[in-house]
Amino acid sequence: MPDPIPVQPRPQPGAADIKSLVALGREEPPPIPEPVFQEPAYPGGAWTDGTDQPA
Numbered sequence: 001m002p003d004p005i006p007v008q009p010r011p012q013p014g015a016a017d018i019k020s021l022v023a024l025g026r027e028e029p030p031p032i033p034e035p036v037f038q039e040p041a042y043p044g045g046a047w048t049d050g051t052d053q054p055a
Contacts, residue, residue, distance in 0.1 A: 021027035 022029050
């Protein structure tokens with residue numbers, strides 16, 4: 001006799017996700033994480049090797 005297929009648990013029909021709770025005003029939206037990498041702030045958006053300057 002083959003082994004029975006394991007049954008997957010059913011999701012709770014009354015369980016709410018965070019998006020639904022935020023829409024109902026019962027929960028605050030989760031914070032947005034800070035970016036891991038940020039571009040260095042060059043003055044005026046210029047490159048540091050001088051290639052953006054007219055000759």
